[in-house]
Amino acid sequence: MKFLCFILISISVGWAEDSGLRYEKEKVCEQLHGMGKQKFKGLFIAVYSQKFPNSTLEEVTCLADEMLKLGERCCVEGASADCYDKGATEISDKSCQADSPFPKHPGIIRCCAKQDVHExxxxxxxxHYSAEELPSLLDPTNEEMCEQYTQDPIGYSFRYMYELARRHRSAPTGLVLNATGSQLRMLEKCCKPAPSAMCFFTERFQGRHFNIFLRFTSNVCHNNINLKSYKTGLTAYFGSLLKISFEKAQSMAKDFQDALSKCCLQPNQECIIQEFTEFQKGLCDESMLGTMSEEFQKCCGKAPMDTLTCIENLKRQPQTLPDIQPISQSLCQPDSPQETERYLFQIGARQLTTSVPVITTALNHVKDRVEACCSDSDIQTCMSQKDGDVKKIITLLSKADEKCTQYFKLGMPAFKVMVEAEVQGDGDQAAAKAETLVDLSSACCFQHSPAQRCQALTEKLISYDKGAAV
Structure with missing residues (x-):
C-alpha cells in the first residue's frame, strides 16, 4: 500500500516524537485524502489492534477516532505548523487519565509518571502486550456473515479487521489490511441477492494461497519476536527438515531470521515478500536441488511464497548425527566459537515432530548452562555439575517429540490416559506434570504452534525436579 510507511510513522508520532525520524506530514495528508476517512480509520484500528490485542474494539476505535480527528484538523490549508505535535501531546495526556477511553496496558502508569513529555x-x-496468543478466528456461517455485513458494512469491516489484526499482531500490517479487503470483497460478491454457497467456496478456494501465506508469515514473525535463541532453533529445524549439515542449516537460519528482523515490524508487506523471494532463490538454487528430495524439488517449482509454505509441510527427516556427549570444556574454545551451536544442533536436529518453539526453548536452556560454565573460573567442574541438568533437558525434549507422535496416533482421550499412567511414579508432581505434558502436546505439536504458550509450557516441564521422568 503506497505511503503506508508514512502513515505508520504518524501513528508513532501520536505517542512518540522522535527527533531522528521527521514526520512527513504532506505525504500522510495526501494519503488521508486519497484513502478517505473510513479506510484511514481502518488502518489505525488494524495497527492498534496489533499493538494492544487484549483491548476492546471500543477502546481501539476510540483511539483511532482521535487520530483521524487529528489528521482532519491538521491536514487542511491554514493549519498551524505545530498542529500535529500539539494534538499528539493532547492524545498522550488523555491516555494518562484515570478514566481514559483508550486501550489499557499495565505499563501506562509507569509511562505517565514521567515528567518529560518527550520521554x-x-x-x-x-x-506492547506480551500475553499469550489468542485462539484462531472462527468465521460464523455464510448466512450470519451476510446478515452482519448487509446490516452494517462499515461496522463489520472494523470488527473483522480488529479480530484479525489482534490474532496476527506480529505480521506486517499490510497483510492484515489485504486479508480484510479480500473478506469484504467476498461478502460484497457472495451475499447479494442471497448468500451463495458456491460463490463462497470459489472465493475461499481462490484466496487460499494468500491466507496460508498470512498464517505462515504471522507464525514465523511471532516466533522471531518472542523466542530467545530463535536462530538456534531454526538451525536445528532446517537441519531435520532438509537433512542438511550444521553449516548449511546455520547459514540458512541466519538468512531467514535476518529477513524477519528486517521486515516483520515494517507496515508494508512488500519488504517481507521481497526478502522471502530472495530467500527462496537461495533455498532452491540449482546446486542444491540435485541433492534434495523429489517433494522438495516440487515445492521449488512453485511461486516463491508458495514454495516456503510448501516446504514447511514436508516431513522432517532423521539423519545420522554424532552421539551426544556430556558437556565439557571443549565447548568453550575461543578458536572454535561455533562448537556450542554445533552441539545444540546435534540435539535439536533429532526432533522430528515437536514444534520450533519447544525445540528453541529447550536448546536455550542448554545454551544458558553451557555459557554460564564457560564464564566460570573452574569450567570443567561447572560442566560436570551442570551435565545432569543438560541430560534431563535433552531427555525431556526427546520425550516431548515422542509424545507428539503418540498424540497424533492415539487422539486426546487415549493419549491423556497413557500420559497419566506413565507419570504415576512421580509423586506429588505427577498430576501437574501429566496436565502440562498433555497441554504441551495438544498445543505444541503443530507447525504454527503458539510461541509464548509453548515456551511457557516447555519451561514449566523443565522446572520440575525430575523433568527427565516424563
Missing part, C-alpha cells in the same frame, strides 16, 4: 510519548509508543 512519556516514547514510553507510551514502546508499549
Amino acid at each position: 512519556r510519548k516514547m514510553c507510551l509508543a514502546s508499549l
Whole structure:
C-alpha cells in the first residue's frame, strides 16, 4: 500500500516524537485524502489492534477516532505548523487519565509518571502486550456473515479487521489490511441477492494461497519476536527438515531470521515478500536441488511464497548425527566459537515432530548452562555439575517429540490416559506434570504452534525436579 510507511510513522508520532525520524506530514495528508476517512480509520484500528490485542474494539476505535480527528484538523490549508505535535501531546495526556477511553496496558502508569513529555510519548509508543496468543478466528456461517455485513458494512469491516489484526499482531500490517479487503470483497460478491454457497467456496478456494501465506508469515514473525535463541532453533529445524549439515542449516537460519528482523515490524508487506523471494532463490538454487528430495524439488517449482509454505509441510527427516556427549570444556574454545551451536544442533536436529518453539526453548536452556560454565573460573567442574541438568533437558525434549507422535496416533482421550499412567511414579508432581505434558502436546505439536504458550509450557516441564521422568 503506497505511503503506508508514512502513515505508520504518524501513528508513532501520536505517542512518540522522535527527533531522528521527521514526520512527513504532506505525504500522510495526501494519503488521508486519497484513502478517505473510513479506510484511514481502518488502518489505525488494524495497527492498534496489533499493538494492544487484549483491548476492546471500543477502546481501539476510540483511539483511532482521535487520530483521524487529528489528521482532519491538521491536514487542511491554514493549519498551524505545530498542529500535529500539539494534538499528539493532547492524545498522550488523555491516555494518562484515570478514566481514559483508550486501550489499557499495565505499563501506562509507569509511562505517565514521567515528567518529560518527550520521554512519556516514547514510553507510551514502546508499549506492547506480551500475553499469550489468542485462539484462531472462527468465521460464523455464510448466512450470519451476510446478515452482519448487509446490516452494517462499515461496522463489520472494523470488527473483522480488529479480530484479525489482534490474532496476527506480529505480521506486517499490510497483510492484515489485504486479508480484510479480500473478506469484504467476498461478502460484497457472495451475499447479494442471497448468500451463495458456491460463490463462497470459489472465493475461499481462490484466496487460499494468500491466507496460508498470512498464517505462515504471522507464525514465523511471532516466533522471531518472542523466542530467545530463535536462530538456534531454526538451525536445528532446517537441519531435520532438509537433512542438511550444521553449516548449511546455520547459514540458512541466519538468512531467514535476518529477513524477519528486517521486515516483520515494517507496515508494508512488500519488504517481507521481497526478502522471502530472495530467500527462496537461495533455498532452491540449482546446486542444491540435485541433492534434495523429489517433494522438495516440487515445492521449488512453485511461486516463491508458495514454495516456503510448501516446504514447511514436508516431513522432517532423521539423519545420522554424532552421539551426544556430556558437556565439557571443549565447548568453550575461543578458536572454535561455533562448537556450542554445533552441539545444540546435534540435539535439536533429532526432533522430528515437536514444534520450533519447544525445540528453541529447550536448546536455550542448554545454551544458558553451557555459557554460564564457560564464564566460570573452574569450567570443567561447572560442566560436570551442570551435565545432569543438560541430560534431563535433552531427555525431556526427546520425550516431548515422542509424545507428539503418540498424540497424533492415539487422539486426546487415549493419549491423556497413557500420559497419566506413565507419570504415576512421580509423586506429588505427577498430576501437574501429566496436565502440562498433555497441554504441551495438544498445543505444541503443530507447525504454527503458539510461541509464548509453548515456551511457557516447555519451561514449566523443565522446572520440575525430575523433568527427565516424563
